[in-house]
Amino acid sequence: METLECINTRRSIRKFKSEAVSHETIDSIITAASMAPSWKNTQITRYHIIEAPDLLNEIADHCVLGFEHNRELIKGAPQLVVVSMIEKRCGYEKDGSFTTSKEDRWEMFDAGIASQTFCLAAHDLGVGTVILGIFDEDQVAKAIALPEGQKVAALIAMGYPDQECQAPKRKTVEELVQYL
Numbered sequence: 001m002e003t004l005e006c007i008n009t010r011r012s013i014r015k016f017k018s019e020a021v022s023h024e025t026i027d028s029i030i031t032a033a034s035m036a037p038s039w040k041n042t043q044i045t046r047y048h049i050i051e052a053p054d055l056l057n058e059i060a061d062h063c064v065l066g067f068e069h070n071r072e073l074i075k076g077a078p079q080l081v082v083v084s085m086i087e088k089r090c091g092y093e094k095d096g097s098f099t100t101s102k103e104d105r106w107e108m109f110d111a112g113i114a115s116q117t118f119c120l121a122a123h124d125l126g127v128g129t130v131i132l133g134i135f136d137e138d139q140v141a142k143a144i145a146l147p148e149g150q151k152v153a154a155l156i157a158m159g160y161p162d163q164e165c166q167a168p169k170r171k172t173v174e175e176l177v178q179y180l
């Protein structure tokens, strides 16, 4: 698939077939995501693939701040990616001070770029994804026993699409751009 076609046709997928995505395909997606740019090439983003039904149900039932839409969505996905970030590298100087006034917010910036790269690579391979932001990060970290020194950035539900979606309306270029 051409790059622009991939960008333009990727949609958030919220209904999935029951078939799981193979580890080989997931590894290919993560190989592509590893090519995303990052702060001083720190590469702080990590991917935890949740596919054990008990753990998927635990996250759906107890970690989405009671948001029923995300609960049902996760229960209907064969796999869920917990995207995490290694702390205290991205945005930092070697002495532990922040490099810029954005302080550690570059961590989320890098995890966001990596997540979108993940979703685009998945789409290219026929795999549907949706990024989920409504969850309790501490509860997710506890549920998957996230190692010390990492924090949760986002969830991505993943599987083969069982729906066709139209793109929600986008702003016009005129609304988005300013040439100075």
Ligand SMILES: Cc1cc2nc3c(=O)[nH]c(=O)nc-3n(C[C@H](O)[C@H](O)[C@H](O)COP(=O)(O)O)c2cc1C
Pocket (backbone or CB within 6 Å): 010, 011, 012, 013, 014, 069, 070, 073, 130, 131, 132, 133, 134, 165, 166, 167, 168
């Ligand atoms: C940071 C972020 C958080 C999101 N959180 C959720 C969510 O909790 N639940 C959900 O169904 N979709 C969520 N989405 C998906 C957006 O609703 C979706 O990207 C947007 O409506 C545009 O649709 P498209 O991805 O098909 O282009 C999130 C997307 C982003 C980038």
